[in-house]
Amino acid sequence: MTTDISMVRWDPSVTQQEIVDDYEYDGGNSSSRLFERSRIKALADERESVQKKTFQKWVNSHLVRVNCRISDLYCDLRDGKMLIQLLEVLSGERLPRPTKGKMRIHCLENVDKALQFLKDQRVHLENMGSHDIVDGNARLSLGLIWTIILRFQIQDITIEQTENKETKSAKDALLLWCQMKTAGYHNVNVRNFTTSWRDGLAFNAIIHKHRPDLVQFEKLSKSNAIYNLNNSFNVAEDKLGLTKLLDAEDVFVDHPDEKSIITYVVTYYHYFSKMKQETVQGKRIGKVVGIAMENDRMVQEYERLTSDLLKWIEATISQLGDRRFANSLVGVQQQLAQFNNYRTVEKPPKFVEKGNLEVLLFTLQSKMRANNQKPYTPREGKMISDINKAWERLEKAEHEKELALREELIRQEKLEQLAARFNRKASMRETWLSENQRLVSQDNFGFDLAAVEAAAKKHEAIETDIFAYEEIGRAH
Known part of the structure; x- marks a missing residue:
């Protein structure tokens, strides 16, 4: 499945507009109108503060690889040097060397190098120039970081579905991944990147899906949101090495900031996708x-x-x-x-x-x-x-x-x-x-001459036979 990064492009007007849509507006009462405007501004400032904190932690989680960090998202990007470092870490490519010097023109040149690199990567930067970043424009600085997050963290998200060939936005692809991983978990119904995450169960479900040894999901209660959120954030940081980009108090609000939650959830996606690849490779x-x-x-x-x-x-x-x-x-x-x-x-x-x-x-x-x-x-x-x-x-x-x-x-x-x-x-x-021996041994020769002559002839015959046998024996 392919993803379309342009479908989730930064729009500075979205923050306040989303809040306006969530509340009924009484145009006939000036006091009510002033109250609502004040409330909208407070909520917008609150969301901006959460985004700044989340984006700053996200930037530092990558800059730590080159032993760098920023302490203020708006101020520390102004000279363009950290911006170039961040893009090099994320892309694995070498950008033009930053211009030395601290004058405004040097800062503009460095930011221009970073923005030109993004344009070469086919990243659309609408209504944004280097002067906006150098001047520390809060909304556009947040917009730039969000655009970078989309390009290098969300754009390449894919899911294992072949029956649906339609192009989905990066946001929808990530949402579908979350839905697939949390399907079947009790009290978890991921429909968006705002209210679906308030009770913390979805974060725990994703971890449990891949590492059931780290989370006792069956013991979690939907009513104990702060505990659930802290549990998942701490486990992800301590056991998985995922930077804790959010605080429980940032999420357990009526309308959590969508971009901050997406930024954090996408770290889960990349970690577990890599784990799966390593498992497959290991197999x-x-x-x-x-x-x-x-x-x-x-x-x-x-x-x-x-x-x-x-x-x-x-x-x-x-x-x-x-x-x-x-x-x-x-x-x-x-x-x-x-x-x-x-x-x-x-x-x-x-x-x-x-x-x-x-x-x-x-x-x-x-x-x-x-x-x-x-x-x-x-x-x-x-x-x-x-x-x-x-x-x-x-x-x-x-x-x-x-x-x-x-x-x-x-x-x-x-x-x-x-x-x-x-x-x-x-x-x-x-x-x-035996027969001849019997005959020879007889001594009765008779009582007359004829009998004696007959006996003599018999003995002569026996003697002749004996001589004949002797001759035969000698011949053999």
């Missing part, structure tokens, strides 16, 4: 730091996971290279079952880890680029290419282990078959020996 910095810490954590996690995976690969390659096989078919079958368990149970999660490492590194590098950080590059030996090479060696060792196990299994199976054949033949030989 952004915190976010950046958080992202950096998260990136560091991811780097450490990548390096840890990489080290663990590479250690597992090297240890597994070493195990797969072991060619000490069991000396039995059952033992080799168990070793083959362990190898298959490695393939189906142990290895797959490690393959997933390998893929996750690639994703982790890609995510980390992308996040660092997005935050204008130099992307992390793993050191030699822990790169993705190093992991892939190690994995290839693992696959090769695994393939060779499988071939070796298969070969050993075939060898053991052949040995098992040979052992079975040997056992069968040995059993047959054992049966033959």
Whole structure:
């Protein structure tokens, strides 16, 4: 939202006119007319006095940055030097050096430099010349300070509303900000910069909205205006460092001075807007730091996971290279079952880890680029290419282990078959020996020649078989 400073320009006639509008005027009674005029003048003088005091405190709150101060708003601006100092502090720019000397012409030159700077800033100075300030014209001196306040304190006020694109005056923008910050507070209804602030609740509500730890708003009473005003003014000065531009007695009147209250309220606006910006900036910095810490954590996690995976690969390659096989078919079958368990149970999660490492590194590098950080590059030996090479060696060792196990299994199976054949033949030989031993051990050769000859032939057959087996044994 933009603000239009020209909509709240100083008008010396406004002070008395506002008061006239607030009272009924009896034009037919001369005594009443004189009384009202006297009352209007007294109120106008009172407002002027409040404005002078408020504006003077406001000027000093800025001049303190250059170790300067004024003791009388009308007198101390006359030579133009303090005016130039004030504008330099507010704008942050260097103005032409003030002319030395105390003669009227020197004072006029210095005030002219200040007014010309304001004109260069597109500040409209209506019916105001350097001679008015040099002569100490009260109304125009107040008008000049008010114009400076508008330019450097109120003009840039913005509020967080996008639906309404219309141009608002600086005063309306500030009023809307106050309404937004005090919305929902009991007995607070900010409709203007005069009577809405008399009871002090609005000041306390703004402070409480941003710093609830400083004000116990629920304990404040609308009927205790002086206490409320002093409470907010003192808290703002002691806890927030905001100069106490107003006194409670200046505000707790029938018609508080609008410009004085605006001047004070705008200090709240700038303080809390800056606090919000610092909070947002702090959150952004915190976010950046958080992202950096998260990136560091991811780097450490990548390096840890990489080290663990590479250690597992090297240890597994070493195990797969072991060619000490069991000396039995059952033992080799168990070793083959362990190898298959490695393939189906142990290895797959490690393959997933390998893929996750690639994703982790890609995510980390992308996040660092997005935050204008130099992307992390793993050191030699822990790169993705190093992991892939190690994995290839693992696959090769695994393939060779499988071939070796298969070969050993075939060898053991052949040995098992040979052992079975040997056992069968040995059993047959054992049966033959037992039978022949039984026959040989018999001593009953018969009682006639034919029986003895038959027994002799049987023994000769047994002997022939024995010689034949001996020859076979020698051949093996």
